[in-house]
Amino acid sequence: MFLKYLAPCAATAVACLSLTFPSTPPPETADATFKKLCSSCHGDVQAFVDRKWKHGTTKAELIASISKGYSDFGMPAWEATLKPAQIEGIADLILSSIEKGSRYSFNNKPKSNVFKTEAYTVRLDTVASGLSSPWGMAFLPGGDLLATDRTGKIYRIGANGQKSEVSGGPQVLAEGQGGLLDVVLHPKFDTNHWVYFSYSAVKDSPEGKVGTTAILRAKLDGTQLTDQQVIFEAQPWSKTRHHYGSRLAFDKAGYLFVTVGERGSEYTNPQNLESDLGKVHRLNDDGTPAAGNPFKDKGRATIWSWGHRNPQGLYIDQATGTIWETEHGPRGGDELNIIRKGANYGWPVISYGIGYDGKAFTSLKAKEGMEQAQHYWVPSIAPSGLALVEGTRYPAWKGNFLVGSLRFKYLNRCVIKNNKVVKEEILFPNIGRVRNVKIAPDGYAYVAVEDPGVILKVVTTGK
Template identity: 40%
Template sequence: MRPFLSVLVLGVGLGAAPYVLPPLQSASAPRASVATIYASLCANCHGPTLQGGQGPSLVDAEWKHGDTDADIARVIREGVAGTPMLPFRAALTDLQIRAMVIHVREAQESARLGTLPPAALPLPARIESERHAFRTEVLADGLETPWGIEFLPDGALLVSERPGRLRIIREGQVLPPISGVPAVWVEQDGGLFDIAVHPRFAENGWVYLAFSETGAETGSSSTRIIRGTLRGNALVDQVTIFRPAPALYWNNNSHFGARLLFDRDGYLFFSIGDRGHMADAQDLASPYGKLHRVHDDGRVPSDNPFVGRAGAVASIWSYGHRNQQGLAIDPRNGDLYATEHGPRGGDELNLVRKGRNYGWPIITYGMNDNGTPLTDRTEQDGLEQPVVYWTPSIAVSGIDFYTGSRFPRWANDLFVTALAGQQLRRLEIRDGRVTHQELLLRGSGRVRDVRVGPDGLIYVAFNGPGLIVRLSPAD
């Protein structure tokens, strides 16, 4: 670690009293954005871009008084005796102090990585990473927002496109759309989402789809899960696995989820976001903001954690989620991991356990999208902590563990995609902790999903441009 050289200063000048912003004590009171607060209280010393002025830079990762979020919050709140850093506890609420910490973290990451270019960069043909050199090859292009990718037993790739098309890519050829896919609601976050292939697909031909559909009221929508039989190039014999009650189809087009995953025992997990109603994530009577577990025909397993509880949705496996868009099973021990979109800041990777509460919106490492505080709490007894979180948000999406043999030094590592961050990351996980992260791709488009193929190569879905890219060893 670099030596802590700089002092965190949030005053308006050496020896000067700080400008005092009236504290916002009520949760219902109007909230100033963190950018407004920073401009009023901090920019005179630290510069408008946090890179220093009369006071030191806040983006150089050098902290004399501690570099954790709690350390930074403490210095803002209490000040530092004997320095120009005065306490701001009378001027800022805990909510505003937490938002200021997020603001600093965002600026640090922007300074470290640089801003993304306005247009996607061409994919490098060859990349030297920490443990493997690899090549990138465009397997398919011209797709429209590919969302989920999954392999069929014969090695063909099944791809969903958000506007409602399902395709097969076989031997490098993108086949015509599969017929029989239900009409989907394509608005804001809505559309055709993930795909899952039944573990015994070779026997039954079953394919599962998650998508948003309209309700009886004009403009209302929700998430639906179906199972169909893939016969030739048609999806037939469809049955509904999950569909909410008609009253739960809302005029809100956000946070549909929805990722699908079969575990080792043949249970189907599916995620549904909070649908923009944050409180629903904590309400066991609502299916929203939850991870669900069912049999392959939609029946609820008798050992689900809330079976028999009055008023609870029996399919719930875990709750307190904002919007999960990545699910993967650790091949070493069967642990279930999920990625979850935070608000502004606080994207999460969680180790999901039966019946646990993951805290949204009571605790979060993020703030509102408009830069106003959401909560000052990042932890609380009885609520689960993420394995790792990302601030600023990278808009984390699909994930997969590496289980092939072509990249032996990546064995059992977790590959994580990101939309806004336009990233593919590699995470090393040991005993439920992320011990190292490596950025493999950045800036070549929004990265939606990743899958390890039966050939041991890695397949990545990009949005904007709509590509399927294959990663193979360079040597």
């Protein structure tokens, strides 16, 4: 009787054990194999996106390279160690990384100023030329355009394309990535004439010239700036000449938001609330800390969010108050973020990018208490400038974001659904390093391109 009841129970137990504890472990993924065997020399697999190859990039050529190796170059042969399926898996992994970059391979310069997009035939009209690196754009009442050039010059551009230089701007450190950067009008510019400029300020120190991201406001009268006031200087000053940020935007309550890069000191500044660097700041229009900022009692009083690398795109939706930002990752991992009060965006603790030498800054892509991007780019497109398409000029693009690409020299269209990018389109390939994009009050998109510096107007001519 005992055996009669034991047998079914034993069989059930064996079945349960076989389900809970599989006798054969699952095979290792190609990604795990690469990280274990290859990453110590080659870094992250995404480093293969833009690598120069000596022995070919077809699947057969990659399999041969992995299998046979190249002892003269220090590449071991893996055919005696790995199974053919494992070698094929690594080859497929590398190919997928290469293909991510191939979509940006624009070999030819545009032959005309007319482009075919998914929705429209588009003509790019030249609004202004003869600039070096146009950085900021602001639209004045009456239709004139105020534009900054990184060299330090400010231009007022009329509807006929006439370009007049504006005097009275700040002294800038136009070295490396620095110079005269963004420009924005006060929300009540019609009555107070205040214009705000971000720039890389310079001063002498015992260690030589140092710089920082600063904000100057001044009153515009025709082509003359007066009543200049420096209202913000990010602390500390630094000897480096890169990662200044810096974009400016007013929200509907009249607060000024300023993006500041971490100046290349990733382990010192972005995770330090006593530093202004690697942060988004929220100011009153006179530069004083805005009421309600989250860190006034335990850090710098102007900080709104932290953990940023080099933010060069900023857009505030005046209807919803949502703050959107783009920032450069190191090599891969460029980000599109929604900026929230007090939030930490993780740099350099978490990142989807790697160093320029192919080595990872961090093994973490997520961590509790740190924000995930709404979207990230691998490979890096080097995003600069961010605009939301509104109005009736481009109905098929309404609600889409436009993002400039410095690295691949095109304008990126992002289709947004539930605050996520669900589709992208490459617009105007190889037109030049796109530094900024803005939507004018009349609904037209304006695009600033570097070296030679031009400002272009996007005009649809048909389907």
